[in-house]
Amino acid sequence: MRKTGKILAALGLMAALVFGFMACGKKENGKDTTSAGTTAERTTGAESSGAESSGADGETVSGKTEKKIMNLGSMGYFAAETMDPANGWDGWYMMYDGATETLFKLDENITPAPNLALTCESDDFITWTITLRDDVTFQNGEKMTGEAVKKCFERTYEVSDRAREQLAIDSIEADGQTLVFHLQQENVSLFSDLCDPLWSVYDSENSDYTSAVYCTGPYRITEFEPYVETVVEKYEGYWGGEPKLDEVHLITISDAEAITMALQNGEIDLAVAMATSTASVFENNPDFVVDAVTTTRANRMYYNMERPALKDVVVRQAIEMCMDRDGIAASLYNGMATPSWGIYADLLPYGGTEGLDLSVDKYDPEGAAALLAGAGWKDTDGDGILEKDGVKLELKAVTFASRKELGQVLELLQSELSAVGIKLNVEILENTNDVVATGDYDLNCETGVQAPTGNAQYFINMMLVTGATSNHSHYSNPRLDALAAELEKTADTDRRTEIIRQIVQMVLDDHAMTIFNHQKMINIYSSNVKGYSTHPSEYYLLDVNTDIERQ
Numbered sequence: 001m002r003k004t005g006k007i008l009a010a011l012g013l014m015a016a017l018v019f020g021f022m023a024c025g026k027k028e029n030g031k032d033t034t035s036a037g038t039t040a041e042r043t044t045g046a047e048s049s050g051a052e053s054s055g056a057d058g059e060t061v062s063g064k065t066e067k068k069i070m071n072l073g074s075m076g077y078f079a080a081e082t083m084d085p086a087n088g089w090d091g092w093y094m095m096y097d098g099a100t101e102t103l104f105k106l107d108e109n110i111t112p113a114p115n116l117a118l119t120c121e122s123d124d125f126i127t128w129t130i131t132l133r134d135d136v137t138f139q140n141g142e143k144m145t146g147e148a149v150k151k152c153f154e155r156t157y158e159v160s161d162r163a164r165e166q167l168a169i170d171s172i173e174a175d176g177q178t179l180v181f182h183l184q185q186e187n188v189s190l191f192s193d194l195c196d197p198l199w200s201v202y203d204s205e206n207s208d209y210t211s212a213v214y215c216t217g218p219y220r221i222t223e224f225e226p227y228v229e230t231v232v233e234k235y236e237g238y239w240g241g242e243p244k245l246d247e248v249h250l251i252t253i254s255d256a257e258a259i260t261m262a263l264q265n266g267e268i269d270l271a272v273a274m275a276t277s278t279a280s281v282f283e284n285n286p287d288f289v290v291d292a293v294t295t296t297r298a299n300r301m302y303y304n305m306e307r308p309a310l311k312d313v314v315v316r317q318a319i320e321m322c323m324d325r326d327g328i329a330a331s332l333y334n335g336m337a338t339p340s341w342g343i344y345a346d347l348l349p350y351g352g353t354e355g356l357d358l359s360v361d362k363y364d365p366e367g368a369a370a371l372l373a374g375a376g377w378k379d380t381d382g383d384g385i386l387e388k389d390g391v392k393l394e395l396k397a398v399t400f401a402s403r404k405e406l407g408q409v410l411e412l413l414q415s416e417l418s419a420v421g422i423k424l425n426v427e428i429l430e431n432t433n434d435v436v437a438t439g440d441y442d443l444n445c446e447t448g449v450q451a452p453t454g455n456a457q458y459f460i461n462m463m464l465v466t467g468a469t470s471n472h473s474h475y476s477n478p479r480l481d482a483l484a485a486e487l488e489k490t491a492d493t494d495r496r497t498e499i500i501r502q503i504v505q506m507v508l509d510d511h512a513m514t515i516f517n518h519q520k521m522i523n524i525y526s527s528n529v530k531g532y533s534t535h536p537s538e539y540y541l542l543d544v545n546t547d548i549e550r551q
Contacts, residue, residue, distance in 0.1 A: 216238075340517050
């Protein structure tokens, strides 16, 4: 169904009218870094300005004000490789830093709202006109103009495969504080897509992306060591008011035990994306807040269909049947995850499994063994490993260390598969990027958000469409590709849901990947932290309101 006439007069109307059409992760890096000790030790608390002693909330006895510094720790959430918002997923990590912002920002209901842009309107879903705020400056003091944003987006589009995958842009025009997007095809969700941190706004002409990048957020990056620490300081010219903190250190910590201890010892003030097992350590302690929020994050298994054994759909289905999803959610995730037999979480209008035909709907290792035997997989040499047509069922599974539950899932699956004649070798790596790039894996256990902007198209285009940048199963289904293209230009709510459900059914029928649960985001912080709450999109962390009141 195609809408005609002027659709949107302002973004508030747009959200109400259009977001209903769509309803409402990432790579993860765990590269070893520093433990909290040395880094946090030199940054915890306020840096002295020369006063002999200090009083409450940053005031020294002599009346001089100390710098208000806050320390954040995570195992994998501060994993930017560069200071370039257009590089890979680095814009996402830089948004955690409070450095980057987008034209539109998601509210607590995952609905787009004005941010750096005020309005967005279209007559035909191909040409979109966006009006920018007139009071925003980059962190070098230069004004954010339509021309500056145009150049920024053109650069992002040029250097990022993911940008071209997400939006089919023909050209962008700028006139004063107005941007006009000319798309190659209809896209009913441009305003939602532009909430993705990939479309962060930065001064592309004056940033060098190594020593300086000038964005629009409340905090400016001053020190950057990949996978170790990012230091930001407040940008006093921020359009949204004066940031509460003077300086923030975002520190990568090597393991769950170290980050737990660092939080308990006060070496860090806020721990991001904590392991589910850590919640019980802090939940009854009044000195800490356990902030666990349901998001669209999914823990999933890719099957590399370019590998001989995984070409057989029966093998993929048998592996699924050996995953004890209920037990994994209850024990490994301590009840902080919901078992999944579909693709999208129940909280999404198009999520859940109602009305779907599930070929795998329970933990059934005996059924898996029978399925494999029926397909001709046999242990002919007595080594306990099934084979067929010269192909042995000995598989390599990879995951990364910063999400320890994923490694535990693979180790549990290793035992289950052994019982049915599949040998699984598990490799837990600091970083899976190189292995994934070379295709040297059979199974890839990962985590990521599926609909951070509320739009189902995000996950479909990134993970399921033929040749997509994060399609680690190397899955290809021409019918799915055609439906994905139709979804991009479909505005009618009911038809969009119908298309999404058809795509989900195809993925389940083809056993292209397994979403084994949907996990809560767990952030734990000191009760001294003020003005902060975990956002269900997982895009936002440090903002102008984040504060700390030290005792």
